[in-house]
């Protein structure tokens with residue numbers, strides 16, 4: 565790692581030391597300043613920064629940072645969703661009070677464009693968003709601007725997410741009829757997952773690699789063959805803020821494209837499709853794949869086709885009926 569990169573990692577670690585000493589992660593001037601510094605340090609594209617090759621100490625800092633950023637993001641969303649739902653008129657007319665609203669507009673457009681490019685004109689009728697939170701901006705942006713006849717089912721493990729998000733959309737004549745919220749751990753949702761053409765998985769569902777892979781395996785077991793799984797990942801220094809999803813984490817899926825933004829959209833986007841299961845229960849295609857050397861723009865994964873046998877178990881887990 566060059567000395568400039570070493571300096572970048574040192575700056576991130578120094579910011580972690582300050583952030584980890586904060587008494588609260590609730591939005592405040594101190595919290596906002598530190599997180600703005602952290603995000604602006606991590607955003608400039610730098611493919612030579614590979615967090616997976618750093619020391620155990622830096623890896624531990626990264627894991628803690630992802631957790632802290634996740635908590636701060638949740639509190640920020642909760643804070644602004646509470647303000648928005650206090651408006652007398654339609655809260656969806658005031659989304660721009662959220663500091664990262666423009667980022668969600670750009671991310672939503674990027675995800676819609678990738679879907680359009682890879683779905684060959686098919687318009688999804690039923691979309692699931694997993695980890696929608698108290699301010700489900702991805703679903704709202706997609707439903708309002710891009711998928712104007714699509715039904716959205718939002719899943720979140722946190723009860724306050726459903727209560728705030730439902731209130732947020734309740735006064736919008738269109739969105740309130742097409743958007744539903746469920747308080748459930750996605751690991752407890754099984755049969756219902758088959759009804760979705762597209763499933764989005766929020767970056768912060770599964771913060772550790774093994775947690776993320778467990779969720780992906782669960783989705784692979786219950787999604788409909790041919791359905792699309794949209795994931796959020798991170799690249800370069802941005803991987804200090806969010807987990808990385810690699811094609812090899814997506815067993816049973818064909819990775820169609822990975823897009824690494826180079827502007828202020830922080831998340832990379834991974835679009836994949838659940839592989840068909842042939843009659844003998846074997847999967848067509850295989851888990852491992854080769855990525856062309858990353859040029860930090862748009863990468864198509866090259867799938868190596870290998871036969872792969874997969875046992876499917878029926879989960880008797882509790883499941884909330886979709887409305």
Ligand SMILES: C[S@@+](CC[C@H](N)C(=O)[O-])C[C@H]1O[C@@H](n2cnc3c(N)ncnc32)[C@H](O)[C@@H]1O
Nearest residue numbers: 638695696697699700701702720721722749750
């Ligand atoms: C802070 S939100 C970010 C999503 C963002 N609002 C968007 O529109 O892209 C991430 C959410 O994931 C939820 N979450 C984490 N693990 C989950 C799980 N196993 N099942 C369902 N939701 C989960 C958290 O409760 C949190 O509200």
